Amino acid sequence: AMEQTMSEEDRKALVAFVKAVAEGETACEQARRQLCEAPDFSPHKAFRTLGGDPSRGYVGIHSVYDWLSDHQLRLPQVLQDDVAELLLPLCYTASELRYEGFLKLVLPRDDDTLSKDVLHRNVAGTSMQHPDLLKTATLSAETCYRMSYVLEEEIDLARHIQFHRKVLRQAGISPHKAFKYLSSANLVEPNPTILTQLELQHFFVSRLNELTAPQSHAFVRRVGISIPDSLTCTDLVHILKPWATMPLSPCLLTSTRPIVDGLRRYTPSCGPEPKCLSAEDDSWRPPSVKLDCITPRSISPSARGFLSESIGPPEPEVYAVLNVVRQQWQLDHHVEQMKELIPSTIPVEAIFALIDSEETGSITATDLWHFVQACHCPLQFSGIFALIREVQNSRGHDRNRRAAQLSLRELAVLLRRQGVPEHHILEDCTSDEEARGALCALRCTEACPGCGARIQRDADSTSCPNVACSFCGKAFQCFTVADVVNKRVDNSELPPYVQQSVCQVLKATADASEEMEGLRKQLVLGYTNRIVDDTFYALSEGKNFMTYIDLRRALGRWRLQPSDPELRLLWHRYAPRKKEITLATFAQQLQPTFGRV
Secondary structure, eight states: OOGGGSOHHHHHHHHHHHHHHHHHHHHHHHHHHHHHTSTTOOHHHHHHHHHSOGGGOSBOHHHHHHHHHHSOOSOSOOOHHHHHHHHGGGOSBTTBBOHHHHHHHHSOSSOHHHHHHHHHHHHHHHHHSOHHHHHHOOOOHHHHHHHHHHHHHHHHHHHHHHHHHHHHHHTTOOHHHHHHHHGGGOSSOSSOSEEEHHHHHIIIIIISOOSOHHHHHHHHHHHOOSSTTEEEHHHHHHHHSTTSSSOOOGGGSOOSSOSSGGGSOOOSOOSSOOSOOOTTOTTOOOOOGGGSSSOTTSSOTTTTTSOOSOOOOOHHHHHHHHHHHHHHHHHHHHHHHHGGGSOTTSOHHHHHHHHOTTOOSSEEHHHHHHHHHHTTOOOOHHHHHHHHHHHHHTOTTOTTOOTTEEOHHHHHHHHSOTTSHHHHHHTTOOSHHHHHHHHHHHHHOEEOTTTOOEEOBSSOOSSOOEEEOTTTOOEEEOOOBGGGGGOOOTTOOOOHHHHHHHHHHHHHHHHHHHHHHHHHHHHHHHSOTTHHHHHHHHHHTTOSEEOHHHHHHHHHHTTOOOOHHHHHHHHHHHSTTSSSEEHHHHHHTTSOOTTTO
């Protein structure tokens, strides 16, 4: 009777979906076996290879996509959305594929012996090798081939599932309707909640004669994630409507745009299964903090781990702040790209001396205006003042700053990209004398590869360039002579193209500063005074600080995914010279700088 409730066309569509999953899982399992049979395959080594930076402890979607793009085999085109759809179900939080999720991806699921052998090989290899050699160990070309084959098989299966998922949705076949049809395999209970592997094998192989026994087993192995060797209605919901009734974990809600058609709608709660989960259910909507039983703000600092009765900030207010944060990292990334126009061989002291035409020891707004006007750059006074305030706002630790003036150390931080030695050294300087000494030491010495001490030669290296570090004793080649210390660089002439490059960086920074200042004013004028404080506690989940990991996970919870360079720029903005973001540093970047800096 239950079989008659589904038309022949619907039955064929459902069986085609089951076949596609079974055949795809069979191919993926074979690829996983071939990968684990490679004698030099080590999951630990492979995980480090994909991650790029082992110190992070996770693999991001961008890293896997970049690696797969370099080792692509047979698929005509692999998009980042394909990789995201593959990895997000295995991610722990904020698109972080941890080691446990990686093992689920590469280890065979139907051969415990082979899996244990690989894990034993992994542990033995880790303990036997020297740690330094382990960090530099790379996979062989054959192992890379097999691992890329596993990823491509998984992506190919995901594409097939996406196609059949759309067909079933257009046919009006909901997960509950499909499970009700498959429940006819159970001859004992009229409305079973669990279908075993044997019952499904009898249904697909003996009654329908559509699948083979290995294919039926492969289907259950792929779809049945709740109970081993069994199938529940929730399992079908998870594969036909991804993340529809799963708990609102950050690892399932990290995409900034729809990855597949099935990800366009979400259910707001993780309670009992809804009575009707039809494909056209318009009640699905993006998750809302106000609809959750526990809001990010419900754990306040005074609650001491227990739920308080306070209500979290309204969702529009949180998104208003996050919109400012998102535009900040985008503008910072644009400015950092513009800084690449300035050659690294040009001394900052020469640029400072050129702009400080009156040799007062500081650059005023008038000096900047005269410089950009001489280069025919359309930069207004308002942009110049916004630029100076933005630079000084990011250097709150420098108590020697002057209003509406730029010092040498501030100009260097403004023009040099983050990550270069000049930017790193001058960021902590609080006087121009200290900055000039640091620049001279950086330019006129070489770093010892052993201890990092700055070394220079007493005489020219005409016969032997080798020197020995006086601190650690390490021998290396050094070509810098002490005589160059007295050479002046602030009187160097700048070519016209360098002056134009400096003007372009100043213009880009000024435009970004004005735009960020306007966004800050909108927050102050359009919302309550508590918006910044409440948003901070919503992101930190009630703590009074946020670490780098906390920031990345908090953005993931609110479906924001900056790239790794953008996230580093955002961290540098909100936590300069610190290991955590506090409420004071958070508010410092979200409150208007006019009248404060």
